[in-house]
Amino acid sequence: MIWNEKFECMSPQELRDVQGQRLKELVSYVRYNCGVYKDRLASIGISASDIKTIDDIAKLPFTTKLDMRDNYPYGLFSADQKDVLEIHVSSGTTGNPTLVGYTRDDIKLWSEVMARTLCCAGAEPGDTIQIAYGYGLFTGGLGFHYGAIEMGLRVIPTSSGQTGRQLKIMQDFQPKIIACTPSYILFMAEEAKQMGIDPAKGNWKIGIFGAEPWTEPMRSEIEQSWNMLATDVYGLSEIIGPGVAQECTHKNGLHIFSDVFYPEIIDPETGLPAEEGCDGELVITTLTKQAIPLIRYRTRDIVSINYDKCACGRTSPRISKIKGRTDDMIIVRGINVFPSQIEHVLLGIEGTQPHYQIVVDRREHGLDYVEVMVEVDDKIFSDEVKKLEQLQQRIKKEIESVLSIGVKVHLVEPKTIERSMGKSKRVIDKRFL
Ligand code: DLL
Numbered sequence: 001m002i003w004n005e006k007f008e009c010m011s012p013q014e015l016r017d018v019q020g021q022r023l024k025e026l027v028s029y030v031r032y033n034c035g036v037y038k039d040r041l042a043s044i045g046i047s048a049s050d051i052k053t054i055d056d057i058a059k060l061p062f063t064t065k066l067d068m069r070d071n072y073p074y075g076l077f078s079a080d081q082k083d084v085l086e087i088h089v090s091s092g093t094t095g096n097p098t099l100v101g102y103t104r105d106d107i108k109l110w111s112e113v114m115a116r117t118l119c120c121a122g123a124e125p126g127d128t129i130q131i132a133y134g135y136g137l138f139t140g141g142l143g144f145h146y147g148a149i150e151m152g153l154r155v156i157p158t159s160s161g162q163t164g165r166q167l168k169i170m171q172d173f174q175p176k177i178i179a180c181t182p183s184y185i186l187f188m189a190e191e192a193k194q195m196g197i198d199p200a201k202g203n204w205k206i207g208i209f210g211a212e213p214w215t216e217p218m219r220s221e222i223e224q225s226w227n228m229l230a231t232d233v234y235g236l237s238e239i240i241g242p243g244v245a246q247e248c249t250h251k252n253g254l255h256i257f258s259d260v261f262y263p264e265i266i267d268p269e270t271g272l273p274a275e276e277g278c279d280g281e282l283v284i285t286t287l288t289k290q291a292i293p294l295i296r297y298r299t300r301d302i303v304s305i306n307y308d309k310c311a312c313g314r315t316s317p318r319i320s321k322i323k324g325r326t327d328d329m330i331i332v333r334g335i336n337v338f339p340s341q342i343e344h345v346l347l348g349i350e351g352t353q354p355h356y357q358i359v360v361d362r363r364e365h366g367l368d369y370v371e372v373m374v375e376v377d378d379k380i381f382s383d384e385v386k387k388l389e390q391l392q393q394r395i396k397k398e399i400e401s402v403l404s405i406g407v408k409v410h411l412v413e414p415k416t417i418e419r420s421m422g423k424s425k426r427v428i429d430k431r432f433l
Pocket of ligand 1: 091235
């Protein structure tokens with residue numbers, strides 16, 4: 001089933017016309033309503049009348065995560081704060097999180113693109129979905145919730161965690177669809193087997209997995225152990241949350257809903273368009289959002305794009321699975337972690353050095369874990385054990401409160417962590433080596 005045939009199956013020219021018209025309206029809207037964009041566009045002399053077709057997007061400046069940080073909390077908002085009905089946050093690069101907000105119409109848009117997402121994965125009205133993405137400040141749980149209600153699914157909003165309870169609910173209510181991170185579904189399979197439950201024996205039809213990178217071997221493992229079709233969902237808080245792009249049942253790229261989220265693929269070094277079909281950084285413009293619309297937002301995610309019509313009938317272009325990042329962000333159990341967040345914590349703690357290394361690994365079939373090695377001053381290192389333990393606990397607590405995930409902290413002697421002449425190797429990610 002295709003949720004919105006009009007927009008998902010439009011001819012390429014019709015789509016370009018819609019995108020061009022929406023871009024013109026967007027430029028007019030932000031020039032009038034958002035101080036940051038007003039100044040930025042005025043400084044290069046661009047107004048709505050300069051936008052004739054969607055190709056004129058190249059005249060507009062990029063927006064980055066740094067812009068979100070520098071204008072925290074409300075500088076990039078275009079809507080009046082009284083019209084912002086919901087806010088979420090994701091990780092920022094240092095002290096402040098990235099704040100996003102939604103007006104009533106933005107929530108309608110989110111419901112619409114999530115209904116498209118669920119149908120694209122193969123959901124049908126009347127199916128039951130267990131939503132095991134976190135509800136709360138993370139956009140996963142509520143985004144799926146809005147879309148599921150919009151398209152007429154029955155929702156079991158388990159949120160993430162409490163695995164024993166998740167498994168009981170699966171057995172009792174036999175949902176057809178599960179939505180959670182790929183690492184969590186693998187972890188649940190392992191837990192189920194330990195409890196003597198065969199995960200493949202459910203009533204499963206589809207899994208919708210995303211929020212973190214995952215590989216084709218992981219897909220095969222999930223499909224085999226759960227006896228379901230495992231599909232990939234992509235999104236980011238700054239753009240809307242989940243609901244930016246979704247694989248259809250052909251599993252041949254993720255359809256990006258480009259009538260509302262206009263994609264460009266650029267060479268991250270030059271900012272110019274990447275050659276067609278080649279890998280580059282995904283840049284997205286939110287064509288119709290109200291609270292915090294973004295022009296040419298640099299996602300830092302590396303993908304390629306395919307504009308051919310898909311066998312499912314949709315004409316919306318397809319992005320590849322996410323192939324990497326152009327920055328040093330890592331994702332652990334669906335949570336975005338910037339090494340700079342850890343550095344920021346260490347700078348505020350006396351006795352530590354800003355020399356650290358983060359090791360991320362995955363237990364076999366299990367959840368990812370993080371260890372942080374931190375160099376401490378000579379003087380501290382020769383102190384009594386109790387003081388070292390106190391310091392270690394303090395660092396652990398502060399890092400955990402900033403990252404919202406548990407970490408193990410090891411204090412190491414000065415000059416233990418390898419120095420680099422170039423970009424220092426802050427992260428050792430053993431999961432995909
Ligand atoms: O992860 C939104 C989301 C929720 C997507 C539920 C899918 C499902 P953020 O926390 O802002 O938002 O993280 C966004 O996560 O820029 C990617 O680097 C990464 N990411 C998201 N989906 C995928 C995916 C949500 N399918 C950042 N594959 C993005 C790889 C993904 N990476």
